[in-house]
Amino acid sequence: MSSTHRWPRWGLLALIGLALSWLISCSSPTPSNPASPTGAAGPVEIEFWTMQLQPKFTDYFNRLIAEFEQANPTVKVRWVDVPWAAMESKILTAVSANTAPDVVNLNPNFASQLASQGAWLTLDDRLTPEQKALYLPNIWQASTLNGKSFGLPWYLTTRITIYNTDLCQQAGISQPPATYAELANVARQIREKTGKYAFFVTFAPDDSAEVLESLVQMGVDLVDDQGKAAFNTAKGKAAFQYWVDLYQDGLLPREVLTQGHRRAIELYQAGETAILSSGPEFLSTIATNAPRIAEVSDVAPQISGETGKKNVAVMNLVIPRQTDQPDTALNFALFVTNDTNQLAFAQAANVLPSTQKALRDRYEENQAAAANSALEKARAVSASQMQTAEVLVPAMKDISVLQRLIYDNLQAAMLGEKTVEAAINDAATAWNQRHST
Incomplete structure (x- = not known):
């Protein structure tokens, strides 16, 4: 079956969930x-x-x-x-x-x-x-x-910042960024001085939740106590605008819209990006696949937003x-x-x-x-990082649906198909409609 005829993963889960709710409530344990x-x-x-x-x-x-x-x-x-x-x-x-x-x-x-x-x-x-x-x-x-x-x-596991000291030095950067605000400045500096990108983060809806987590790190609440959208706020719009600006200013590779975290590792190993946000275990992978890059790699704490929150998986x-x-x-x-x-x-x-x-x-x-x-x-x-790290995206029903709605609308804004305000409004409306059914 071709990929165009496959059901979205979250739709399949929703359908199976309906069946499971009946089966779980009606079944008795089988020894x-x-x-x-x-x-x-x-x-x-x-x-x-x-x-x-x-x-x-x-x-x-x-x-x-x-x-x-x-x-x-x-x-x-x-x-x-x-x-x-x-x-x-x-x-x-x-x-x-x-x-x-x-x-x-x-x-x-x-x-x-x-x-x-x-x-x-x-x-x-x-x-x-x-x-x-x-x-x-x-x-x-x-x-x-x-x-x-x-x-x-x-x-x-938790993300840390792995960075290429050679590329940073070429761009005149002495310290890796600690915040998203610093990351935006570093991204521009590396692009202008080296022609390469600072980093790769995926907006593919069914891949990493790193962008969704970044919203939380920037002070955005994803849902309220009733499970309704809480991200349509000034902070939410600022977070959407942050990623839209980076993309439209040419500071993110074009394929961030379609390719997943694996691509981030490939680009870092090829020396095409200066920063990789990933787990420590990937240093072994880099040492095996790209020993020259491993030699010039150093590490720093995970990049965060104004909240200082760090993720943990x-x-x-x-x-x-x-x-x-x-x-x-x-x-x-x-x-x-x-x-x-x-x-x-x-x-x-x-x-x-x-x-x-x-x-x-x-x-x-x-x-x-x-x-x-x-x-x-x-x-x-x-x-x-573990004493203060937390799961930034809460355990909740249909969280994969929420990620897809936010990523799809964020992509539309990045491509200029929607304004940031329309994108965040549409994502919130779609989530609330789904949540109320």
Whole structure:
């Protein structure tokens, strides 16, 4: 089927959501471990899904599961690793067919789509205040919807600024930009002095939420307490105008409208942009693909707006409400995300943990090694942002629709098809019409 005949992803989710709301409310759990033919019950089995962590972390998870099973000899854990691109469709299908796993690794934005349909076990009454207090409070909030907790935080990543010191020096820039206001000045300076671009950020509606997050960093509220559009304000218009001006002044590559974050990495590796906003792990990719660029790369904290807010991307663990082993599933999820195991996985995967003690330990490790390489310095910068970093785009129903509406209208303004005022009005009106139906 050609791409022109594919349904938009958010439309498909909405349609499936209607079916799920009926199925979830009407279905009852199907035992995943029925008695054996002889009538003797076997060990309890729970199924655990992760996203694209094999084969790199196969040994880690095999050891983790063996340790849990040793401490819980009546429990068997069946681990299933799902490709990243397939997870959303597979979990939607599994939930609707009443065959969902007992513990599943998702991210809060997608998990919230199903949380709004009651798909996940709520955790507030199942956890003690002491258990909740182990996790970073700002990160815990990422897996809450309408005041109810639907997931346990797991591993984290956050953007930092990776910059090409050679290009910056050629343009007379001694320090990388810390704010979007500074970034606009740097973009002009680099373009005029070197003929290259300062950076690439995507406005492709189904790709990165970085532009949506930038609005929040500039002080824009996306929605109000009733879920209606709150971005049609003076600050919202100023944020729209910021991106429109950069594009129309020729300070952003033309393909920002159609290509995703992968293009940002390609351009930086080719020496065509001076700044890359990405995770520390991409320094290893740059070192492999473009060693000359890696040699002149340095790192700095994430660029933000007047709020000073920094983004964090969260991976969490959720427990389908259909499970017939809720206590065992929760015990396993708590085991995977405890201090010891979070720190071990953070070390193995070059990510950050979401428990307070593990993060402190990780930060101290990174600080001690920061002088050794740009990668270690990047990890230290990344960890230092975690105490105040937050999920900038709230977990809410139809968040992908909101991103599409804002990006589509912002693109129209960038191309001169609409004024900034008309673009932001149209986006707000379309969202409110959808929200009211």
